[in-house]
Amino acid sequence: MAAEMMSSRRFFYVKPRSMLIVLLLLTAILAAAPSWLSAGTLRQISEFLFVFAMAESWNLLAGFVGLISLGHQGFVGIGAYSLFMIANASGISPHFAMLFALVISALAAAAIAPFLFRLRDAYFSIAIWVVAEIARTATAKSHWLGSSIGVVLEATRHMDRTWLAIGIYWWAVGIGIGSIALLFLLVRSRLGLALMAVRDNDLTAASVGIDVGRARFIAFVLSGALCGIAGAGYSMLSYHIDPNGAYDGNWVVVMLFITIIGGIGTIEGPIIGTAIYFGLREEMGDIGNWYLILMGSVAVIAMIAMRRGIWGTLTRKFAFELFSVRRLPPL
Amino acid sequence: MTVLQTIINGLFLGALYGLFGLGLAFAFGIMRIVNVAQGEFMVLATYIGLMLMPWLPVHPLVLIIPVALIAFGFGYAVQGSILNRVLDKDPMPSLLITFGISIVLRNLMVQVWSADFRSINIGKLKFMGFDVLGLRIGLLPLVIFGTVILLFVALYLLMTQTRFGRLIRATADDYETIQFFGVDYRRVYCVAMGISAALSAAAGMLIAMRSAFNPFSGVDRLLISFEVVIIGGLGSLWGMIVGGMVLGVAQLVSLQYDPNAGLMYAHIVFFLILMVMPSGISAWRRR
Numbered sequence: 001m002a003a004e005m006m007s008s009r010r011f012f013y014v015k016p017r018s019m020l021i022v023l024l025l026l027t028a029i030l031a032a033a034p035s036w037l038s039a040g041t042l043r044q045i046s047e048f049l050f051v052f053a054m055a056e057s058w059n060l061l062a063g064f065v066g067l068i069s070l071g072h073q074g075f076v077g078i079g080a081y082s083l084f085m086i087a088n089a090s091g092i093s094p095h096f097a098m099l100f101a102l103v104i105s106a107l108a109a110a111a112i113a114p115f116l117f118r119l120r121d122a123y124f125s126i127a128i129w130v131v132a133e134i135a136r137t138a139t140a141k142s143h144w145l146g147s148s149i150g151v152v153l154e155a156t157r158h159m160d161r162t163w164l165a166i167g168i169y170w171w172a173v174g175i176g177i178g179s180i181a182l183l184f185l186l187v188r189s190r191l192g193l194a195l196m197a198v199r200d201n202d203l204t205a206a207s208v209g210i211d212v213g214r215a216r217f218i219a220f221v222l223s224g225a226l227c228g229i230a231g232a233g234y235s236m237l238s239y240h241i242d243p244n245g246a247y248d249g250n251w252v253v254v255m256l257f258i259t260i261i262g263g264i265g266t267i268e269g270p271i272i273g274t275a276i277y278f279g280l281r282e283e284m285g286d287i288g289n290w291y292l293i294l295m296g297s298v299a300v301i302a303m304i305a306m307r308r309g310i311w312g313t314l315t316r317k318f319a320f321e322l323f324s325v326r327r328l329p330p331l
Numbered sequence: 332m333t334v335l336q337t338i339i340n341g342l343f344l345g346a347l348y349g350l351f352g353l354g355l356a357f358a359f360g361i362m363r364i365v366n367v368a369q370g371e372f373m374v375l376a377t378y379i380g381l382m383l384m385p386w387l388p389v390h391p392l393v394l395i396i397p398v399a400l401i402a403f404g405f406g407y408a409v410q411g412s413i414l415n416r417v418l419d420k421d422p423m424p425s426l427l428i429t430f431g432i433s434i435v436l437r438n439l440m441v442q443v444w445s446a447d448f449r450s451i452n453i454g455k456l457k458f459m460g461f462d463v464l465g466l467r468i469g470l471l472p473l474v475i476f477g478t479v480i481l482l483f484v485a486l487y488l489l490m491t492q493t494r495f496g497r498l499i500r501a502t503a504d505d506y507e508t509i510q511f512f513g514v515d516y517r518r519v520y521c522v523a524m525g526i527s528a529a530l531s532a533a534a535g536m537l538i539a540m541r542s543a544f545n546p547f548s549g550v551d552r553l554l555i556s557f558e559v560v561i562i563g564g565l566g567s568l569w570g571m572i573v574g575g576m577v578l579g580v581a582q583l584v585s586l587q588y589d590p591n592a593g594l595m596y597a598h599i600v601f602f603l604i605l606m607v608m609p610s611g612i613s614a615w616r617r618r
Contacts, residue, residue: 068426070367115605119561121422122365126557127605130598133554137595249550253434260427289438296434303424303431304416 049176053230058255063265066199074132079228080235105228136247150242263309345579352559354531370549373535406528440546
């Protein structure tokens, strides 16, 4: 079914409905995977999918709305802390508390958006970094939030570790695949068209009747919520969080690297980017921060020499798209 | 009385924060580039200063001059070799590139000098001071304040009184027209980034005389610079000092009541200002 192509002059792309069916099949296969994969492999896949979803949340803003966030680690931290605090305080299953992480991150995004949107371009980017710093320092100072030592996920103490890991894995599959579906559906929707118009030229977009502020707001809240729940899921993998880890500025470095190297503004790009990131980390993980230095250099070089990233360059060269965001004119 | 003394110290520190902002605003005003690596420029310059110290047996205050010259060359090279390649109307590439540079510099500095805290030893000056109307004024903050004002005045004179300053301002206004007069705007950009880096280097040296730093201090420095620029308003040299003083006072006064809060309250004050006076801030325009 995926092979069913449509052509618009030179460009080939797969029918959107076919891609959604592919996604459903992929979800079904991944969801059944615990019956034959080892616990270690499941954990690696979970990690991969959570980081991938964070990168997609960053890509949603940078690639489709034109907002560069240098403070997305704030959402990772807020998502993680919401999950841990709510699960510990109420005794509900952490798997259920994931939903609260989603809601609280969305609310946090909605609360700070009005301030941040007063600033443009790079000033927006740094202002959200300031917010993340405030959140980190405030968390580290709060006794209730475990100060700088952090919090342990106590709710998992009496749970079966095997089933807990499988539950986290299922969340990872849902969030990872869900992030692709979210971006795909969003970008192809009416709102998605509005977002890309805002990204390309906000004044022109406003002049054709697009509510620029509303479009940006919705995208920002969606991005924050996705990043928050992915961060919560990632933190559940280790049952412990602390402010410097959860609000680590290197989260943004990872998201940015994955998106830029894969292809900013493409849905498929971050899949490649995440694979490269984990490959690099595997290879260079034990030699300190050299992989950060390498990631920074690669991002700089890519922005100069290959701005479309790997996937963007490939689609140009071979005129082929999987999750196409273009629309065909009626014949 | 201690509150008054803290406020005065905050004003001195704030003027230095104004110099932080000046480096950032200067580059933005001319090239429309927000240099996210500015904090790392400052910290790197300080490490270079520390390395020069055994070779140049002069007072650290004098050492600022060679360090600023090296920083000028560094800024010039970064602009010429990297940033001049991405001078389009889209602000995204230059933002991401300077962010990438900041990551590389920060982690290279950790690799070379480790994450240990260092500071510039200024000898007896640190403990000297005098009493005015019952208030103890430290000599070092006063000297730093004087140096900052000197740099502001020097830049002001350079920009308004010299032929070179006119050239820079003309390039900032219209880099296309200036080419009809035989000016290579790319070289002007290199010089401008060099000046920005030299100002940042001076600021980095001065703050390191007051407090310890490590390679991760660059982030705090960038955030302060940014807040100073937003509060002070672009295009206003003296607005930078006012913006810096607001943050300096906020930081030192809050530390009196909550010693381990770091810059948190300064950041919060920044957001409060952003909330109550958006009109002074919404004037930012794209190129």
